[in-house]
Amino acid sequence: MARLFDAYIIADWTAAEGKKLGDQSIWIGVAKRDVRFRLYSETHNAATRAEGEKLLASLLADHRKRGDRVLVGFDFNLGFPTGTAERLKLTGTPWAAMWKFLAANVVDKADNSNNRYQVAAKINRLMTDNAWPMWGAPASQAQRWLTTTKPPAGSGADIPEFRATEIAARRGKLHPKAVWQMHGAGAVGGLTLVGIPMVRRLVEALGTAAAVWPFGTGWRELTAEDVEPLSTLVVEVWPALFEATPAPGEFREQVQVRTAAEAFAKMDDKGTLAHAFAPAKGTDEATITQVESEEGWTLGA
Structure with missing residues (x-):
């Protein structure tokens, strides 16, 4: 089965005021494959949201130039409760x-x-x-x-x-x-209030090359044909869903974004990621409409 994505980027955001690196700051984890298709990961730290946004835009631009398809996950709500x-x-x-x-x-x-x-x-x-x-x-x-x-x-x-x-x-x-x-x-x-405008700017800059799941794709299993026209698919994630083992010297948020990026890459390798975009069997139409039109969903939940 063909993989849906070439790279996986997970961002742990912050609503904090003031510049900060290290613990409780912005961390961005990237999992991708080398020329031999071996998975490896890297992490980036940003002192402010403006720096984090600039870094994300740069990473996405680099992948787009290479023709890569990228899954980008953010650790805050992309939607609000119905109504x-x-x-x-x-x-x-x-x-x-x-x-x-x-x-x-x-x-x-x-x-x-x-x-x-x-x-x-x-x-x-x-x-x-x-x-x-x-x-x-x-x-x-x-x-x-x-x-x-x-x-x-x-x-x-x-x-x-x-x-x-x-x-x-x-x-x-x-x-x-x-x-x-x-x-x-x-x-x-607070994360959601400062995070959504940032994601909106990133998506608008990419135009038709970007989509937000499940709002722009539908809440359903995605295929290679769905993803192929895109350079970026934005999703909501909970990095804490994945059991993380820190390497020596890693910060908590750093290991979480690295682990989550690697986890989605491994799901894609196994062919199980496509199904993670779909609702649970038996989900009623009213809930599907609610999720697709206003609330959103957390990938992997």
Whole structure:
């Protein structure tokens, strides 16, 4: 069976303010094959999101010149729980409307300073005119529409806390956080707010050579014919899905991106990666529509 991809890039992003290398910073893992088709990997560290974005664009441009097809995974949500775009009164396909909204509102400067808490507060104001569904901020960032702690039980009860992919993961051993949580250990809300505009810029720069799964491809098993016209397929990943054994001196995020990139490459070698793009057998049409149009899914979950 032919492999779908020639290289696999996994990015562990950060919403942090200030420049930082090493632990709890941006790490990008790349798995690819040498001239003898032997798999090898490398990792890159970036001190700011601007540097990380530039590095990703450079890696993708290099692979595109070689005619490679690349799978690119990001460790934050690419979609929001069903109904979010409608509550924000956005028009068009929900996922694309959310991406456009975030691109228009998030300001992320070269020194890593950003306005993610102000954007979270604006989302709350527009959705509920209360301090939910988004929550969690340092005391210095708290305000009427964004609190430091989780809102009282029942607040915004009509708004789903989790996407279908998180609900599925929580039935297993994983405990993903809701995208609504902005602050605290494991919070993914801030990552998502600063991450989506960056992915949108990368995808727009590549034009028709890039697609985002499952929004642009459908939630289904992908074939070589589906992938062949592309240079880049963007997916959402949880690097923690893969058991990682650090080499001496490796940072936690570094070993996670390396391990995840290698894992997807090995799945592709075995011919099992194509099926990972499809829903579980018996998934109902309503869920498929929800995932394809607004929520997205985590590859390998």
